[in-house]
Amino acid sequence: DQQVKQNSPSLSVQEGRISILNCDYTNSMFDYFLWYKKYPAEGPTFLISISSIKDKNEDGRFTVFLNKSAKHLSLHIVPSQPGDSAVYFCAASLVNSGNTPLVFGKGTRLSVIA
Amino acid sequence: DADVTQTPRNRITKTGKRIMLECSQTKGHDRMYWYRQDPGLGLRLIYYSFDVKDINKGEISDGYSVSRQAQAKFSLSLESAIPNQTALYFCATSEDRGTSYNEQFFGPGTRLTVL
Numbered sequence: 001d002q003q004v005k006q007n008s009p010s011l012s013v014q015e016g017r018i019s020i021l022n023c024d025y026t027n028s029m030f031d032y033f034l035w036y037k038k039y040p041a042e043g044p045t046f047l048i049s050i051s052s053i054k055d056k057n058e059d060g061r062f063t064v065f066l067n068k069s070a071k072h073l074s075l076h077i078v079p080s081q082p083g084d085s086a087v088y089f090c091a092a093s094l095v096n097s098g099n100t101p102l103v104f105g106k107g108t109r110l111s112v113i114a
Numbered sequence: 115d116a117d118v119t120q121t122p123r124n125r126i127t128k129t130g131k132r133i134m135l136e137c138s139q140t141k142g143h144d145r146m147y148w149y150r151q152d153p154g155l156g157l158r159l160i161y162y163s164f165d166v167k168d169i170n171k172g173e174i175s176d177g178y179s180v181s182r183q184a185q186a187k188f189s190l191s192l193e194s195a196i197p198n199q200t201a202l203y204f205c206a207t208s209e210d211r212g213t214s215y216n217e218q219f220f221g222p223g224t225r226l227t228v229l
Contacts, residue, residue: 006156009154032216034216034217036220041222041223042222042223043118043204043206043220043221043222043223044157044204044220045220046217046218046219049217089156089157093216095216101147101159101162101172102159102216102218103159104149104156104157104158105156106154106155106156107156107157
Protein backbone atom coordinates (compact mmCIF):
# COMPACT_ATOMS: atom_id res chain seq x y z
CA ASP A 1 0.00 0.00 0.00
CA GLN A 2 1.42 3.33 -1.03
CA GLN A 3 2.12 5.55 2.00
CA VAL A 4 3.02 8.66 -0.01
CA LYS A 5 0.91 9.50 -3.02
CA GLN A 6 1.36 12.02 -5.78
CA ASN A 7 -1.79 11.61 -7.79
CA SER A 8 -0.86 13.89 -10.67
CA PRO A 9 1.78 12.30 -12.90
CA SER A 10 2.25 15.52 -14.81
CA LEU A 11 1.49 19.24 -14.70
CA SER A 12 1.92 22.00 -17.28
CA VAL A 13 2.13 25.63 -16.23
CA GLN A 14 2.76 28.87 -18.08
CA GLU A 15 5.96 30.71 -17.25
CA GLY A 16 5.39 33.32 -14.54
CA ARG A 17 2.32 31.59 -13.12
CA ILE A 18 2.06 29.53 -9.96
CA SER A 19 2.82 25.80 -9.96
CA ILE A 20 1.11 23.74 -7.26
CA LEU A 21 2.25 20.18 -6.72
CA ASN A 22 0.29 18.02 -4.33
CA CYS A 23 1.16 15.10 -2.10
CA ASP A 24 -0.94 12.96 0.24
CA TYR A 25 0.21 10.53 2.87
CA THR A 26 -1.49 7.81 4.83
CA ASN A 27 0.79 7.28 7.85
CA SER A 28 -0.11 9.84 10.52
CA MET A 29 3.19 9.09 12.29
CA PHE A 30 5.23 10.78 9.57
CA ASP A 31 6.77 13.88 11.10
CA TYR A 32 9.10 15.25 8.46
CA PHE A 33 8.45 15.89 4.79
CA LEU A 34 10.76 16.77 1.94
CA TRP A 35 10.53 17.71 -1.71
CA TYR A 36 13.14 16.63 -4.21
CA LYS A 37 13.66 17.81 -7.75
CA LYS A 38 15.07 15.62 -10.49
CA TYR A 39 16.38 16.57 -13.90
CA PRO A 40 16.95 13.90 -16.57
CA ALA A 41 20.30 12.08 -16.27
CA GLU A 42 20.86 13.47 -12.77
CA GLY A 43 20.15 12.28 -9.26
CA PRO A 44 17.37 13.88 -7.22
CA THR A 45 18.36 17.01 -5.35
CA PHE A 46 16.84 18.30 -2.13
CA LEU A 47 14.57 21.30 -2.59
CA ILE A 48 12.71 22.14 0.61
CA SER A 49 11.43 20.43 3.74
CA ILE A 50 8.95 20.91 6.54
CA SER A 51 8.60 19.52 10.01
CA SER A 52 5.22 18.41 11.28
CA ILE A 53 5.34 21.12 13.94
CA LYS A 54 4.99 23.73 11.20
CA ASP A 55 2.34 24.36 8.59
CA LYS A 56 4.43 26.40 6.19
CA ASN A 57 8.03 26.74 5.11
CA GLU A 58 9.28 29.19 2.54
CA ASP A 59 12.52 29.40 0.60
CA GLY A 60 12.61 31.97 -2.14
CA ARG A 61 10.15 31.03 -4.85
CA PHE A 62 9.34 27.73 -3.15
CA THR A 63 6.82 27.29 -0.35
CA VAL A 64 5.66 24.05 1.18
CA PHE A 65 2.35 23.88 3.04
CA LEU A 66 1.41 21.08 5.42
CA ASN A 67 -2.13 20.22 6.46
CA LYS A 68 -1.75 17.47 9.05
CA SER A 69 -5.44 16.92 9.60
CA ALA A 70 -5.86 16.22 5.89
CA LYS A 71 -2.51 14.40 5.63
CA HIS A 72 -1.71 16.61 2.70
CA LEU A 73 1.18 18.78 1.65
CA SER A 74 1.72 20.96 -1.35
CA LEU A 75 4.64 22.67 -3.01
CA HIS A 76 4.04 26.12 -4.50
CA ILE A 77 6.46 27.61 -7.00
CA VAL A 78 5.94 31.30 -7.71
CA PRO A 79 6.73 32.51 -10.29
CA SER A 80 7.36 29.39 -12.31
CA GLN A 81 10.36 29.44 -14.62
CA PRO A 82 11.32 27.15 -17.54
CA GLY A 83 14.26 25.88 -15.49
CA ASP A 84 11.79 24.50 -12.97
CA SER A 85 10.74 21.86 -15.50
CA ALA A 86 11.66 18.60 -13.80
CA VAL A 87 10.19 15.68 -11.90
CA TYR A 88 9.30 16.53 -8.31
CA PHE A 89 9.22 13.86 -5.63
CA CYS A 90 7.50 14.19 -2.29
CA ALA A 91 9.05 12.18 0.56
CA ALA A 92 8.19 11.52 4.20
CA SER A 93 9.97 10.11 7.21
CA LEU A 94 9.68 9.31 10.89
CA VAL A 95 12.42 11.47 12.39
CA ASN A 96 11.38 11.04 15.99
CA SER A 97 11.37 7.27 15.59
CA GLY A 98 15.03 7.03 14.68
CA ASN A 99 15.22 8.63 11.27
CA THR A 100 13.71 5.89 9.20
CA PRO A 101 14.50 5.90 5.47
CA LEU A 102 12.50 8.29 3.35
CA VAL A 103 9.35 7.03 1.68
CA PHE A 104 8.93 8.58 -1.74
CA GLY A 105 5.92 9.28 -3.88
CA LYS A 106 5.90 8.38 -7.57
CA GLY A 107 6.69 11.91 -8.68
CA THR A 108 5.03 14.65 -10.70
CA ARG A 109 6.56 15.86 -13.95
CA LEU A 110 6.30 19.66 -14.13
CA SER A 111 6.58 21.38 -17.48
CA VAL A 112 6.88 25.16 -17.44
CA ILE A 113 6.02 26.56 -20.83
CA ALA A 114 7.69 29.78 -21.94
CA ASP B 115 34.29 16.66 -7.40
CA ALA B 116 30.91 15.07 -6.73
CA ASP B 117 30.19 14.09 -3.14
CA VAL B 118 28.39 10.87 -4.11
CA THR B 119 29.71 8.97 -7.11
CA GLN B 120 28.39 5.88 -8.81
CA THR B 121 30.13 3.48 -11.18
CA PRO B 122 29.39 2.55 -13.84
CA ARG B 123 27.06 5.25 -15.13
CA ASN B 124 25.65 2.99 -17.80
CA ARG B 125 25.71 -0.78 -18.14
CA ILE B 126 24.18 -3.23 -20.57
CA THR B 127 24.29 -6.86 -19.59
CA LYS B 128 22.63 -10.17 -20.37
CA THR B 129 20.18 -12.24 -18.40
CA GLY B 130 21.91 -14.42 -15.82
CA LYS B 131 25.04 -12.32 -15.48
CA ARG B 132 26.30 -11.07 -12.12
CA ILE B 133 26.49 -7.30 -11.90
CA MET B 134 27.92 -5.00 -9.24
CA LEU B 135 27.09 -1.33 -8.96
CA GLU B 136 29.38 0.73 -6.78
CA CYS B 137 28.82 3.84 -4.73
CA SER B 138 31.37 6.03 -3.00
CA GLN B 139 30.86 9.15 -0.93
CA THR B 140 33.08 11.85 0.48
CA LYS B 141 30.43 13.46 2.68
CA GLY B 142 31.44 11.50 5.77
CA HIS B 143 27.88 10.27 6.24
CA ASP B 144 27.18 7.07 8.11
CA ARG B 145 23.96 6.21 6.29
CA MET B 146 23.81 4.93 2.73
CA TYR B 147 20.94 3.75 0.55
CA TRP B 148 20.22 2.08 -2.77
CA TYR B 149 17.09 2.96 -4.75
CA ARG B 150 15.75 2.06 -8.14
CA GLN B 151 13.61 4.29 -10.30
CA ASP B 152 11.18 2.93 -12.84
CA PRO B 153 8.88 5.04 -15.01
CA GLY B 154 5.69 5.79 -13.11
CA LEU B 155 6.88 4.04 -9.96
CA GLY B 156 9.04 6.68 -8.36
CA LEU B 157 11.97 5.82 -6.12
CA ARG B 158 11.82 2.48 -4.36
CA LEU B 159 14.23 1.51 -1.60
CA ILE B 160 16.25 -1.67 -2.19
CA TYR B 161 18.65 -1.77 0.79
CA TYR B 162 20.01 0.65 3.33
CA SER B 163 22.84 0.75 5.84
CA PHE B 164 23.01 2.98 8.91
CA ASP B 165 26.66 2.15 9.58
CA VAL B 166 29.34 -0.27 8.43
CA LYS B 167 27.96 -3.17 10.46
CA ASP B 168 24.32 -2.51 9.68
CA ILE B 169 22.44 -3.75 6.60
CA ASN B 170 18.67 -3.58 6.19
CA LYS B 171 16.29 -4.70 3.48
CA GLY B 172 14.10 -2.15 1.86
CA GLU B 173 10.85 -2.41 -0.03
CA ILE B 174 12.20 -4.44 -2.98
CA SER B 175 15.29 -6.37 -1.90
CA ASP B 176 14.55 -9.67 -3.65
CA GLY B 177 17.15 -10.42 -6.33
CA TYR B 178 19.65 -7.96 -4.86
CA SER B 179 22.42 -8.04 -2.26
CA VAL B 180 24.65 -5.34 -0.83
CA SER B 181 28.02 -4.93 0.81
CA ARG B 182 29.16 -2.04 3.00
CA GLN B 183 32.89 -2.27 2.59
CA ALA B 184 33.66 0.94 4.48
CA GLN B 185 31.89 4.03 5.70
CA ALA B 186 32.40 5.57 2.29
CA LYS B 187 31.51 2.59 0.09
CA PHE B 188 28.25 0.72 -0.48
CA SER B 189 27.88 -1.67 -3.38
CA LEU B 190 24.78 -3.29 -4.86
CA SER B 191 24.93 -6.69 -6.55
CA LEU B 192 22.54 -8.46 -8.85
CA GLU B 193 23.56 -12.10 -8.53
CA SER B 194 21.73 -13.22 -11.65
CA ALA B 195 20.34 -10.30 -13.59
CA ILE B 196 16.89 -10.51 -15.15
CA PRO B 197 15.21 -8.14 -17.64
CA ASN B 198 12.78 -6.65 -15.09
CA GLN B 199 15.79 -5.32 -13.19
CA THR B 200 16.31 -2.88 -16.04
CA ALA B 201 16.04 0.48 -14.29
CA LEU B 202 17.84 3.58 -13.10
CA TYR B 203 19.68 2.91 -9.83
CA PHE B 204 20.54 5.62 -7.32
CA CYS B 205 22.79 5.60 -4.30
CA ALA B 206 22.14 8.12 -1.54
CA THR B 207 23.68 9.14 1.78
CA SER B 208 22.49 10.95 4.89
CA GLU B 209 23.67 11.97 8.32
CA ASP B 210 22.36 10.09 11.31
CA ARG B 211 21.77 13.19 13.39
CA GLY B 212 22.09 16.93 13.25
CA THR B 213 20.23 19.69 11.52
CA SER B 214 20.06 18.05 8.10
CA TYR B 215 17.00 16.19 9.25
CA ASN B 216 17.20 13.02 7.21
CA GLU B 217 18.03 14.93 4.03
CA GLN B 218 19.45 12.45 1.57
CA PHE B 219 22.10 13.28 -1.01
CA PHE B 220 21.90 11.32 -4.22
CA GLY B 221 24.47 10.15 -6.69
CA PRO B 222 24.03 10.72 -10.45
CA GLY B 223 22.56 7.27 -11.05
CA THR B 224 23.46 4.13 -12.98
CA ARG B 225 21.33 3.15 -15.96
CA LEU B 226 21.23 -0.64 -16.10
CA THR B 227 19.79 -2.56 -19.03
CA VAL B 228 19.37 -6.32 -18.80
CA LEU B 229 18.80 -7.99 -22.16
